[in-house]
Amino acid sequence: MKTPMLLTLLSFTQLLLITILPIASADLVDDTCKKTPYADFCISALRSDPRSSTADTPKLGLIMVDKVDTSAKSTLTKINDLLGKSPDPGMKKALTFCKESYKIVISALVPSSRESLSKGDYKFAVDYMKGAAREASDCEVGFGRKSPLSDLNDYENKAASVASAIASTLL
Amino acid sequence: MPKPFPMAEPNPVRSSIDHEDPEYAPLSGGAKPEDRRRPTKVILAGLSVLLVIGMMLGFFTDTKPDFCTQANDALLSMTREGAGPRSIPAEAVVRPGARGVKEGVSDKSSRIIAGVNVPSFPWNNSMLSWQRTAFHFQPEKNWMNDPNGPMYYKGWYHFFYQYNPEGAVWGNIVWGHAVSEDLIHWLHLPLAMVADQWYDVNGVWSGSATILPDGQVVMLYTGSSNESVQLQNLAYPADLSDPLLVHWVKHPGNPVLAPPPCINKLDFRDPTTAWYTSGGKWRIAIGAKINKTGMSLVYETEDFKNYKLLPGMLHAVPGTGMWECVDFFPVSEDGLDTSVNGPGVKHVMKVSLDDDRHDYYSIGTYDEKANTWVPDNPEIDVGIGIRYDYGIFYASKTFYDQNKRRRILWGWITESDSEAADVQKGWASLQGIPRTIVLDTKTGSNLLQWPVEEVESLRLSSKEFDSIEVKTGTVVPLDVGTATQVDIVAEFELDKQALGATPEADADYSCGASGGASQRGALGPFGLLVLADDGLSEQTPVYFYVVKGPNGTLKTSICTDQLRSSEASDVVKHVYGSFVPVLEGEKLSVRIMVDHSIVETFAQGGRSCITARVYPTKAIYGAARVFLFNNATEANVKASLKIWQMNSAFIRPYSDQ
Numbered sequence: 096m097k098t099p100m101l102l103t104l105l106s107f108t109q110l111l112l113i114t115i116l117p118i119a120s121a122d123l124v125d126d127t128c129k130k131t132p133y134a135d136f137c138i139s140a141l142r143s144d145p146r147s148s149t150a151d152t153p154k155l156g157l158i159m160v161d162k163v164d165t166s167a168k169s170t171l172t173k174i175n176d177l178l179g180k181s182p183d184p185g186m187k188k189a190l191t192f193c194k195e196s197y198k199i200v201i202s203a204l205v206p207s208s209r210e211s212l213s214k215g216d217y218k219f220a221v222d223y224m225k226g227a228a229r230e231a232s233d234c235e236v237g238f239g240r241k242s243p244l245s246d247l248n249d250y251e252n253k254a255a256s257v258a259s260a261i262a263s264t265l266l
Numbered sequence: 267m268p269k270p271f272p273m274a275e276p277n278p279v280r281s282s283i284d285h286e287d288p289e290y291a292p293l294s295g296g297a298k299p300e301d302r303r304r305p306t307k308v309i310l311a312g313l314s315v316l317l318v319i320g321m322m323l324g325f326f327t328d329t330k331p332d333f334c335t336q337a338n339d340a341l342l343s344m345t346r347e348g349a350g351p352r353s354i355p356a357e358a359v360v361r362p363g364a365r366g367v368k369e370g371v372s373d374k375s376s377r378i379i380a381g382v383n384v385p386s387f388p389w390n391n392s393m394l395s396w397q398r399t400a401f402h403f404q405p406e407k408n409w410m411n412d413p414n415g416p417m418y419y420k421g422w423y424h425f426f427y428q429y430n431p432e433g434a435v436w437g438n439i440v441w442g443h444a445v446s447e448d449l450i451h452w453l454h455l456p457l458a459m460v461a462d463q464w465y466d467v468n469g470v471w472s473g474s475a476t477i478l479p480d481g482q483v484v485m486l487y488t489g490s491s492n493e494s495v496q497l498q499n500l501a502y503p504a505d506l507s508d509p510l511l512v513h514w515v516k517h518p519g520n521p522v523l524a525p526p527p528c529i530n531k532l533d534f535r536d537p538t539t540a541w542y543t544s545g546g547k548w549r550i551a552i553g554a555k556i557n558k559t560g561m562s563l564v565y566e567t568e569d570f571k572n573y574k575l576l577p578g579m580l581h582a583v584p585g586t587g588m589w590e591c592v593d594f595f596p597v598s599e600d601g602l603d604t605s606v607n608g609p610g611v612k613h614v615m616k617v618s619l620d621d622d623r624h625d626y627y628s629i630g631t632y633d634e635k636a637n638t639w640v641p642d643n644p645e646i647d648v649g650i651g652i653r654y655d656y657g658i659f660y661a662s663k664t665f666y667d668q669n670k671r672r673r674i675l676w677g678w679i680t681e682s683d684s685e686a687a688d689v690q691k692g693w694a695s696l697q698g699i700p701r702t703i704v705l706d707t708k709t710g711s712n713l714l715q716w717p718v719e720e721v722e723s724l725r726l727s728s729k730e731f732d733s734i735e736v737k738t739g740t741v742v743p744l745d746v747g748t749a750t751q752v753d754i755v756a757e758f759e760l761d762k763q764a765l766g767a768t769p770e771a772d773a774d775y776s777c778g779a780s781g782g783a784s785q786r787g788a789l790g791p792f793g794l795l796v797l798a799d800d801g802l803s804e805q806t807p808v809y810f811y812v813v814k815g816p817n818g819t820l821k822t823s824i825c826t827d828q829l830r831s832s833e834a835s836d837v838v839k840h841v842y843g844s845f846v847p848v849l850e851g852e853k854l855s856v857r858i859m860v861d862h863s864i865v866e867t868f869a870q871g872g873r874s875c876i877t878a879r880v881y882p883t884k885a886i887y888g889a890a891r892v893f894l895f896n897n898a899t900e901a902n903v904k905a906s907l908k909i910w911q912m913n914s915a916f917i918r919p920y921s922d923q
Contacts (some may be wrong), residue, residue: 197685207435214468214490215532218620219436226685233386234834266587266620 124148127155131260133253140254144218152265156212156220158194159258163227164205166254171197177243186238193234193244200227200251208258217265224259284900317324325398333575334528340561347492381571385921386684387834387883394691396886397735397863400751401915402679403452403697404650405442407433410695412591414441415475415485416718418669420509423449426458426675426799427697428472434688439469441487445510445920446634446670448720449674449700453920456730458514458794465497465521472591473498473895474663475797476540476548476570476604481506484570486550486639488535498552499568510920522571526563529554534563536591539665540570542605543634551580553617554588560589560649564637580615581639586649587621591661594639594854597629597705597713601672607634612705614713615648618661625654625662625677629711643711652712655698656724656777657826657867657877658682664703675701675715679864682838682879696864698877707875709847714872717859725753725910736792736896736903741802744857746909749796749892758854759809760789764821764901771813775823777843782827783807783897789814790823792903796860797831799885806831806880808867810854822848824856824869837881846874860892861912 124147127133128137137159141147144158174194182190204223211219231251233241292583354923361623404410409430418423422445429442442514459470473487499520504513525534531572533555540548548570551562561582565573580594593616596606607613614625628648630641641647654662655677662677681688688694701715729746736742746752768788775787783791793809796800807827812820832839846869848854858866867876885891896903 101613145366196686199689202414203433203435203689204685207437210437210469214494215496215530216436218623223685229386229684230686 115201123150123152124155127152127261130264131257133257136253137257137261140257145264146174152261153212153215153217156258156261156265159254159261160205160208160212160220160224162254163224163251163258165225166247166251167197167200167205170200170244170251173244173247186241186243189234189237189239189242192237196230196234200230200242200255204230207264212262212265217262219258220262221259224255224262228255228259229253231255269606289874298702308856310854315362320571320879326518326769329748333577333579334526334666335599336577337528337579339581340578341556341584344495344559344582347598373921382685386686386836387832389687390689390832390882393881393883393886394687396750397691397881398693399696399864401450401721401912402697402699402861402864403444403917405429405454406919407693408432409436409693410442410697411436411439411678411680412472412622413663413697414472416665416674416676417475417477417483417510418661418665418667419477419483421508422447422511422517424475424511424790425452425665425697427678429457431457434692434694435685440622441470443512444917448723449601449652449718450720450724452917455512455920456567458511459487459501459516461489463489463499463516464492464521464595465499466516467492468494470498472536472661474537474539474550475665477668481779483511484540486522486540486570488537491521496525496534498523498534498537507700519571523552523565523573525554526575528556529563533588538594539604541594541607544607545634549576551594553592555588558587558858559584560619562589562592562594562615562617580636580637581641581648583647583649584693586617586619588619589649590620591618591625592616593627593663594632595664595673596614596632597703599667599704599707601702601704602672603666603668607632612642613639615641616662616664617652618649619649623660623704625659626650627652627654627713629705642905650737653844654713654715655875655877656844657875658879659698659875659877673703673799674718675703677701677877677906679877679879683834683881684836687881688834698864699859699866701872701875708849709873712873713848715875716868716872717857717866721753721760721859724913724915726913728908728910729873730908734905734907735892735904736905738896738898739786740896740899742894743800744894744909746890746892746911748820748888748890750887750890751859751912751914752796752858752860752892753910753912754794754796754856754860754892754907756794756856756858756905758792758856759904760812760854761902762905765789765814768814768900770816773813774821775811775813777811777825777827777841780811780825780841782825782829782841783809783895784829786897786899788898788900789820790898791825792854792898793894794858795895796858796865796890797880797882797894798884798891798893799882799889800891802893804830804832804882804885805893806878806882808856808858808865808876809895810856810869812854820848822846822854824867824874824876826865826867826876828878828880830878831878832882834881834883838879842876842878844874846870859912 124141128134131137204227208220208223231248235248284744410427414426425444427442433437441459443455446452461467469490471488476484489497489499500517500522501514503511504515525531538551540550547566563582564576564580567573596602596611597614613632618625626649628641632639639717659677664675679693679696700715706712706714788813791809795805798805811823824846825840828839861867
């Protein structure tokens with residue numbers, strides 16, 4: 096009788112799929128990150144978010160945009176902190192410039208990129224995340240050699256560049 | 267537990283032929299004596315019978331395969347010679363522009379100077395407010411993108427557009443609306459459609475208008491639904507007796523179209539204007555993609571509410587990616603209504619490629635019966651050949667202007683400065699000056715685009731310059747006063763003796779790969795410097811570059827060079843442009859419209875066009891000048907030109923006064 100054999104086959108296949116699916120998604124993280132300029136950074140950033148194990152590519156992009164957003168908000172807090180400590184004129188000028196840059200990232204570039212990735216018109220996320228990366232590197236350059244925000248700016252630059260690259264793969 | 271019958275078989279024919287156990291062939295009579303699972307077998311047999319009956323019914327009622335069934339086969343058979351990543355096509359009568367570096371909308375690769383990132387420019391309000399144009403369509407503030415539903419109705423040209431009411435970046439998209447009696451003097455009206463239905467709550471995206479013979483107006487547009495599915499919807503004017511068409515009604519039966527099963531729900535948008543077939547039905551095209559093959563689907567309808575997806579694709583090109591803003595229209599030396607067809611009528615297929623943000627078109631033949639369009643020259647098929655414009659120009663759309671019997675082209679011109687600057691100045695994007703489109707009957711293989719004649723009503727005073735000799739390595743100032751709003755028409759002639767004496771060049775020229783106007787050649791570059799200050803610290807050269815080929819043939823390029831257009835570093839600085847055909851006996855001619863932060867160039871009567879955004883910091887207001895220049899090494903150039911000061915179009919909100 097074929098039926099019990101088929102049943103067994105079906106159950107086995109089901110079991111196989113359940114085990115394969117998460118592995119397939121983990122592969123998606125690897126595959127996607129390979130196409131970004133900071134692959135290792137991308138992998139560790141995405142894997143740090145539990146959603147990445149079952150995310151499709153647009154959702155991986157959204158996870159990355161979340162990182163950009165969270166980091167930008169932390170950076171803004173630190174900037175306000177430093178501004179409150181009466182910095183010298185050069186430092187104040189650079190900090191003020193950075194404040195404006197990060198405000199734009201949070202208020203304009205992140206929301207548009209989120210909308211772009213979730214609604215399927217990906218080119219805007221590509222451009223706006225590139226823009227966010229530039230804001231971070233511009234902020235850094237403004238300090239010359241004594242930047243108090245190096246780590247944060249570096250993280251932001253990387254995260255935004257990766258987010259842009261992920262959106263690019265969807266075009 | 268009985269084995270589940272495979273009801274979801276994709277090919278019902280196969281399941282009955284390949285039935286696993288021949289003992290259980292369908293339609294067989296009794297059960298086997300050893301069989302202990304008789305109820306299951308009966309069920310299985312019964313279902314097989316139903317399946318076979320259904321299959322037979324299907325066979326007799328619909329022998330044509332549907333779109334999705336055919337789609338994958340069609341794609342497999344579509345592999346072209348050397349297909350794969352789009353390669354630069356071979357030489358053609360109209361050689362497409364240099365592709366060079368892939369340009370993003372705000373690609374700032376040129377910002378890295380000497381390996382060091384320089385900080386962005388401290389823009390002040392004076393510099394930023396100068397950037398607003400005087401006679402190009404733009405809303406009073408915020409973000410704009412694609413042109414939508416352009417049409418002429420009851421004495422007014424209507425223009426709708428993708429608009430973000432909340433900021434200077436893309437998002438929260440609704441339909442803006444403006445009207446004009448002459449395509450130039452625009453009056454803003456209230457928003458035509460907002461995101462207030464479940465089927466467009468995530469975005470009232472692009473669409474097109476069709477005016478029916480009985481005077482009805484039908485608007486089809488893409489809505490991004492509450493679940494982010496791209497759906498097509500129908501809207502129509504609330505009151506056809508209102509020439510301003512202020513209020514719009516969304517069809518209660520929306521959406522009228524959802525993505526077919528084989529198309530991703532996020533790759534299905536931008537319905538075209540409909541055309542009427544010889545079979546008495548209307549057809550529309552919608553862009554989509556499967557993997558990396560861009561394509562246009564065609565739907566047929568009689569009432570714009572019920573549609574049938576035709577099998578096959580109007581056209582598809584592997585490797586081009588998503589086709590946005592498909593446009594499909596007949597073309598001749600005159601403007602033609604969208605429904606015109608017949609032997610000898612050429613049709614243009616146009617797509618906006620998501621991949622590289624450029625608009626491509628190709629000329630070919632439409633077979634209405636077969637639902638296919640075939641390019642005249644597959645080497646310059648749509649997406650791999652000719653562009654409408656070699657600068658910034660995207661999501662463009664044409665309409666037939668029945669008032670003046672011409673086809674008009676609208677194109678979205680985005681910013682190429684930083685998003686931060688856009689947010690600071692509170693707005694982003696322009697529309698190009700509407701252009702008439704006709705077939706270039708002299709070459710037969712490209713279109714001609716030219717600013718609508720109505721723009722000439724803005725011309726104020728002019729100055730004419732006749733046969734000015736511009737020697738090699740010189741710059742000639744043109745005394746026209748401030749040059750921020752000017753219309754320039756110029757002709758150039760290379761010195762014949764020098765032309766003859768110059769040896770054959772050893773390389774082709776490509777605007778995008780060149781060093782711009784400062785890279786000297788024997789027979790170029792020469793042309794005009796616009797948005798240039800007296801000290802030439804900022805300048806935007808628009809120039810010709812001629813290269814002598816074998817047998818004395820000349821190849822001409824037209825370029826717009828942004829490399830020294832601004833001292834600011836956070837703006838795009840490319841050299842845009844392309845090869846432009848120059849026929850025997852033709853002088854080199856160019857028209858340049860400068861309107862603050864936009865420079866539009868039309869070479870050889872509109873064979874090649876370049877739109878550039880320029881953001882000077884010094885060459886603004888009274889300091890902006892225009893010059894002639896010739897940076898060639900071997901040949902002097904004679905220039906004759908006329909320059910008009912341009913009035914503002916006073917684009918403003920509509921008011922009854």
